[in-house]
Amino acid sequence: MSPPLILLASNSPRRRVLLSWTGWPFEVRPADIDETQAVEETPQDYVLRLAREKALAASEFETETSVILAADTVVVFEDEVLGKPESPEQAVEFLRRLRGRVHEVYTAIAVIDRRSGELLTDLCHSLVPMRAYRDDEIAAYVASGEPMDKAGAYGIQSATFHPVTDFKGCYASVMGLPLCHLVRTMAILGFEPPVDVPAVCQKNLNYVCPVYRAILEGEDEG
Numbered sequence: 001m002s003p004p005l006i007l008l009a010s011n012s013p014r015r016r017v018l019l020s021w022t023g024w025p026f027e028v029r030p031a032d033i034d035e036t037q038a039v040e041e042t043p044q045d046y047v048l049r050l051a052r053e054k055a056l057a058a059s060e061f062e063t064e065t066s067v068i069l070a071a072d073t074v075v076v077f078e079d080e081v082l083g084k085p086e087s088p089e090q091a092v093e094f095l096r097r098l099r100g101r102v103h104e105v106y107t108a109i110a111v112i113d114r115r116s117g118e119l120l121t122d123l124c125h126s127l128v129p130m131r132a133y134r135d136d137e138i139a140a141y142v143a144s145g146e147p148m149d150k151a152g153a154y155g156i157q158s159a160t161f162h163p164v165t166d167f168k169g170c171y172a173s174v175m176g177l178p179l180c181h182l183v184r185t186m187a188i189l190g191f192e193p194p195v196d197v198p199a200v201c202q203k204n205l206n207y208v209c210p211v212y213r214a215i216l217e218g219e220d221e222g
């Protein structure tokens with residue numbers, strides 16, 4: 001089967017970088033939707049719904065692409081969903097709350113096969129331990145502006161703040177796109193990536209994703 005041309009329905013620069021590692025060709029066209037959480041909606045249902053709604057919104061675009069991909073990431077701490085901070089003050093508050101504790105990150109993906117109209121979703125769950133960074137480190141990180149477009153007000157990938165210690169789950173998922181789940185979902189549609197994605201992840205992130213390995217070996221940890 002010829003490789004799919006993917007429409008990545010996303011504003012996220014991280015998702016662009018991560019998707020580029022799969023070797024699949026893609027175009028980017030963000031889909032803006034209302035991201036309000038519904039009353040009594042669980043974090044899992046919420047991220048899955050947002051990923052699905054972004055993909056469906058993008059399916060209205062005029063495009064030659066054969067697959068649409070959208071995703072959503074949320075941080076969950078003490079049963080509360082922390083999305084992107086609304087102000088620098090809220091970024092400071094989020095980072096103080098998460099400091100020295102473990103929280104959850106959920107990333108959902110939604111994939112639409114435009115040949116059949118089939119829509120598939122998948123969900124990746126990670127437990128993320130934060131280091132006990134100091135208040136002055138928070139202040140410098142928030143002043144850099146970096147936290148403002150990120151769920152929970154941090155980037156696991158930050159080279160200066162490096163907020164996460166001893167993380168063992170799916171790093172790519174916390175960054176915004178679980179490549180393991182994407183490869184699994186695309187395989188259901190009959191698409192294999194042109195490159196060895198675990199090897200590319202290892203090269204770029206310097207670790208072997210245990211979630212990816214579990215999925216490749218048929219035992220899902222995600």
Ligand SMILES: Cc1cn([C@H]2C[C@H](O)[C@@H](COP(=O)(O)OP(=O)(O)OP(=O)(O)O)O2)c(=O)[nH]c1=O
Nearest residue numbers: 010011012072073150151154155156174175176
């Ligand atoms: C927790 C975490 C989130 N993020 C980012 C990934 C997402 O871009 C963002 C979560 O917000 P999202 O609403 O999932 O995504 P987005 O608004 O950036 O892009 P779009 O909806 O158009 O696809 O936070 C990191 O880059 N690193 C992290 O460690």
